[in-house]
Amino acid sequence: MTARHELAVIGAGPAGLAAAATAAELGLKVALFDDQPAPGGQIYRGVERTPLADPAVLGDDYRRGADLAEAFRASGAAYHPSCGVWLLTPERELGLLDNGQARFVTAGRVIIAGGAMERPVPFPGWTLPGVMTAGAGQILLKSAGMVPGKGVVLAGTGPLLLLLAAQYLRAGVQIAALLDMTPPSNALRALPHLPAALSAFGTLAKGLALKREIHRAGVRVVKGVTSLRALGEARLEAVAYEAGGREQRLDSELLLVHFGVIPESNTTRSLGIRHLWDSRQLCWRPVADAWGNTGAEGFAVAGDGAGIGGALAAEYAGRLAALEAARALGRIDAAERDRSAAPVRAALAKERRVRPFLDVLFQPAPELISQLADDTVVCRCEEVTAGQIREAVGQGCTGPNQLKSFTRCGMGPCQGRQCGTTVSQLIGHTLGRPVEEIGAYRIRPPLKPIGLTQLAALDGEGEAAA
Amino acid sequence: MNLDAVVVGGGLHGCSAALQLALRKLRCLVIEKDTVGRHASGVNAGGVRRLDRDPAEIPLSVAAMEMWWAIAELVGDDCGFRLSGQIKIAQNETELAVLEERARLVRSLGYEHEEPVGANELFRLVPALSRHCVGGLVAREDGFAQPYQTTKAFRDKAASLGVRFLEGTRVLGVERKAGDWIAETDRGRFAAPVLVNCAGGWGDAIAAATGDPVPFEVVAPMMMVSARLPPFLTPVVGAAGRKLSFKQMDNGTVVIGGGHFGGADAEAGTTSLDFRALAESARTVAELFPIMRGASIVRCWAGLEGFVADGLPVIGPGTGEPGIYHAFGFSTHGFQLGPAVGRIVADLVTRGESDLPIEPFRIDRFAKPPSAVPHPSAGSG
Numbered sequence: 001m002t003a004r005h006e007l008a009v010i011g012a013g014p015a016g017l018a019a020a021a022t023a024a025e026l027g028l029k030v031a032l033f034d035d036q037p038a039p040g041g042q043i044y045r046g047v048e049r050t051p052l053a054d055p056a057v058l059g060d061d062y063r064r065g066a067d068l069a070e071a072f073r074a075s076g077a078a079y080h081p082s083c084g085v086w087l088l089t090p091e092r093e094l095g096l097l098d099n100g101q102a103r104f105v106t107a108g109r110v111i112i113a114g115g116a117m118e119r120p121v122p123f124p125g126w127t128l129p130g131v132m133t134a135g136a137g138q139i140l141l142k143s144a145g146m147v148p149g150k151g152v153v154l155a156g157t158g159p160l161l162l163l164l165a166a167q168y169l170r171a172g173v174q175i176a177a178l179l180d181m182t183p184p185s186n187a188l189r190a191l192p193h194l195p196a197a198l199s200a201f202g203t204l205a206k207g208l209a210l211k212r213e214i215h216r217a218g219v220r221v222v223k224g225v226t227s228l229r230a231l232g233e234a235r236l237e238a239v240a241y242e243a244g245g246r247e248q249r250l251d252s253e254l255l256l257v258h259f260g261v262i263p264e265s266n267t268t269r270s271l272g273i274r275h276l277w278d279s280r281q282l283c284w285r286p287v288a289d290a291w292g293n294t295g296a297e298g299f300a301v302a303g304d305g306a307g308i309g310g311a312l313a314a315e316y317a318g319r320l321a322a323l324e325a326a327r328a329l330g331r332i333d334a335a336e337r338d339r340s341a342a343p344v345r346a347a348l349a350k351e352r353r354v355r356p357f358l359d360v361l362f363q364p365a366p367e368l369i370s371q372l373a374d375d376t377v378v379c380r381c382e383e384v385t386a387g388q389i390r391e392a393v394g395q396g397c398t399g400p401n402q403l404k405s406f407t408r409c410g411m412g413p414c415q416g417r418q419c420g421t422t423v424s425q426l427i428g429h430t431l432g433r434p435v436e437e438i439g440a441y442r443i444r445p446p447l448k449p450i451g452l453t454q455l456a457a458l459d460g461e462g463e464a465a466a
Numbered sequence: 467m468n469l470d471a472v473v474v475g476g477g478l479h480g481c482s483a484a485l486q487l488a489l490r491k492l493r494c495l496v497i498e499k500d501t502v503g504r505h506a507s508g509v510n511a512g513g514v515r516r517l518d519r520d521p522a523e524i525p526l527s528v529a530a531m532e533m534w535w536a537i538a539e540l541v542g543d544d545c546g547f548r549l550s551g552q553i554k555i556a557q558n559e560t561e562l563a564v565l566e567e568r569a570r571l572v573r574s575l576g577y578e579h580e581e582p583v584g585a586n587e588l589f590r591l592v593p594a595l596s597r598h599c600v601g602g603l604v605a606r607e608d609g610f611a612q613p614y615q616t617t618k619a620f621r622d623k624a625a626s627l628g629v630r631f632l633e634g635t636r637v638l639g640v641e642r643k644a645g646d647w648i649a650e651t652d653r654g655r656f657a658a659p660v661l662v663n664c665a666g667g668w669g670d671a672i673a674a675a676t677g678d679p680v681p682f683e684v685v686a687p688m689m690m691v692s693a694r695l696p697p698f699l700t701p702v703v704g705a706a707g708r709k710l711s712f713k714q715m716d717n718g719t720v721v722i723g724g725g726h727f728g729g730a731d732a733e734a735g736t737t738s739l740d741f742r743a744l745a746e747s748a749r750t751v752a753e754l755f756p757i758m759r760g761a762s763i764v765r766c767w768a769g770l771e772g773f774v775a776d777g778l779p780v781i782g783p784g785t786g787e788p789g790i791y792h793a794f795g796f797s798t799h800g801f802q803l804g805p806a807v808g809r810i811v812a813d814l815v816t817r818g819e820s821d822l823p824i825e826p827f828r829i830d831r832f833a834k835p836p837s838a839v840p841h842p843s844a845g846s847g
Contacts, residue, residue, distance in 0.1 A: 087741065089738075095741060398501075402501055405503065405508055405614040405618075406614075406618075408717075411765065412764065413693050413762075413764040415764070415765065444765045444766060444767045445739060445741075445765075445766055446763060446764075446765075446766065449693060449762040449763060449764045450762060450763050451760075451761070451762050451763070452692065452748050452751060452752055452758050452759065452760075452761045452762065452763055453748075453752055453759050453760075455741075455744065455745050455748040455763055456745060456748035456749040456751075456752045457745075458741065458742070458745040459745075
C-alpha cells in the first residue's frame, strides 16, 4: 500500500524547513523530502555541522539556518533525507528515489520548496574543465571544507559573488581578480528603487560591508567587464575579457562565474502550472497567490522556487504556505490563519522591499544573450550552439519545444535546466518577440534521471499515473 | 488561391500525400492544428519495419521499404535512416516455433524478407542479448529513421514544390458544396474539389462527419530514452513474448518502446505516463539486456495516435460524396508506411485506383462483420 501523508514538503532549504516545522506544530502529519543528506538547502548547506574549523567564515546569517534546522528537527515532521522527487502527478502522487530505491507516496497537499539554481549563462569556453559556477565552488567550501588553489578568478554579477569572495578571503584563498560584469548603467536604473530598499537597511549594509571587506583585502576588482572568455585546450588556462575598451588576459586554472539565481522551475512546470516571465529578474516563475497556491489543485510553492526573494523571504513564505495548508486540511479556520499570518506577512513585505533595487542593480547584461557568439555551446548535454538555434529559428522554428525536434536542444540528462532560460530568451531575441510569448520546454518525467533497475524495482503498488 | 486538394493533418502521411500530389502538379494546402510533426509523426520510435506486419500490410510495407532505401532521392534528406536490420527474439522454444510458423506464412505469400535464425546467428547479430534467448526472426534490410527529421524532410520537399502549409489552424468542420469540399477552420474557409483526411488521432471525426464512422480510439504509446551508452547494439530488437521495441541511436542513447500505453487526451492534445507500465518495460529490458542494468533513464514521453478497432489503418475513398480520401488510424505502426501511403493517396486522387492492394483498409469494412482480428504485435512503431 502506498504511504499517504497529510502534507508533503519538497526541499529542506529555508522555505521547506519553515513550512514543515510550522505545519507540524499545527498538528499536521508532515513528511519532508529532500535530495540532500542533511537539512539546509543550498543557502544553509551543511548548517548542522559545518566542517570548517571557524564557522565565522560563513557569516552571521548562516546561524539563522542552524536555528531553522533545529526547530524543524524538534517539530515532529518526518524527515526523509537523500530522497529526491522524480515525479509529481496532478493527483498528488510523488515518485521518490529514497536512498536509491524508487517508491511512490501520496499527499493531501504538497508544498514545493525547490529553491533556486544559479542562472546558467553560456560564454565561449564555459564548458572547459576548470570553469565552475560560484555556487559549485561554495558547495566545495561548505561541505568538504575544500578551498581552491592559488589564483581563483571570480566573474559575473550578483550578491552571491561578493559573499563568496568574502568567504574565500576569510578562508585564506587567494583571489587573482574579481571581474565585475554588472552593466555600469544598472546603478542609475536601480536608483528609483532605492528609497523602498532603504527600509531593508540591514541587507544593503551587509552588501556594502562585503564590498569593503573585499576592497580592504586588496583584491583586484575590475569593473565594467564584458566579452568574458575561458581559454584553454583540454582545460582552463586563461581568462580573457574586455574592460575599459581594452582586451585583457589573466592566466588561471580556476574560473568561478555567477550571474545571480533563478527559480528551479522544472518541478512546477512538470505539473502544467502556468509560469510568467519575470522581466526584472529575467527568469520564469510559477503563478501563485499570496499563500503560494498554484493552479494545480493542492500544490503550493514557497521560497525562491516561486520567485527570487532570498533566504529570509523564503522562510516567511514557507510559514504562510504551511498556515494555508493547515486551513485547507481543516486544522485551523481562515480567521486563525490570517491572525497567525499577519506578522509573517509584514516581515515578508519588508524583506521584499529591497528586491526591486537588487534585481535591477545586479541584472545581467542583455548582451550576454543577444550577442552570444554563434559557435558558443548553449545546450551542454546535446552540444547545440547559439548559431544552430538561430538557424533553426530561420527555418521556421518558433519555440523551445519545436527546437527540441529541430536540434535535440534541451533533450539531454539535465532536462533543459541548463539551457532552458537561455533558449527562450535567444528565440525571443532572434524573432523580436517577448519571451513570455515564446514559452518554455515542456518538462518530461523523470525530473531527475532514474536508474533503469531502480525503475524496474518499482512494484505495482500505488497509483503511478502521471 | 485555386486549390486542387486540401489535406487535413501535417503528420508524415499528410506531408507525404501533399508531396506526391505536388509531384503530379496538383495545387495543395495542408492544414495542421498544431505544428507539422507535433504528434505521433514526430515523437514515435522511428521503426522502419516490414518484420512481423499483418499480412494485409505486407505489400504496402514492402513498397514503402523500396522508397526508404532511396529516401534521399525522394525528399533530399536521408531522414536519419539506418539500415540496421530488425529482429524479433524468442526466449524459449515455444516462442521460436511461433516465429518459424510466421516465417513460413510470409514465404507462402511470396515474400523473402523474414528469416528465422538460431541462437548462434542471434548472438552474432545482438551480442548484448541475454544468453537465455534461443533464436529469432530477422529482417536484415529493415531499419530505423529519425521521425521528426523525416516528417520535416517530407514537409520541406512538398513546400519546395509549392505546397502551402497552414499551421496552428484547426479544421472545425467539412462539407461538400457545388462540387467542392469546404474545410471550415478557425482561420477561414478553404475549398477544393479534393479533401484528404490525414488527421491521425483526430481522423475519425472527419470520417464520422462525412458519413463513415469507424470504431476508433486515441492511444498514447509510451517511450523512454536512456543516457548515452557506448555502442553495443545495431539492429532494432523486438520480442515475441514481451512488449518491446529497443534500439540504440547513433548518439548512444537507447530508445525503449513497445506498446505500453499511457493516458491520452485527444481534445487537449496531451498525454500522461503510467510508470507502473514503464517499470514493467524496464524489467523486460533489464532481463534481456544485462548491459542496461547500469543505465539511467533521462526522459519518458508518449505520443497521441489513432487506433482502429482491428489494428489496421483506414486507407481509401469515402463511401458518400466523391472527392474525399482517407489515410489515418495507423494504429501505432504507420511511420514506415508513410512514403507509400502518400503515393497511394495521389494515385487514388489522380487515377481513381492504386497499384497496391488496399481493399483490407476500406473505411466501410466495419459495416460488414469484422474480417480481421487485432494483430498482437501492434506497437513497435
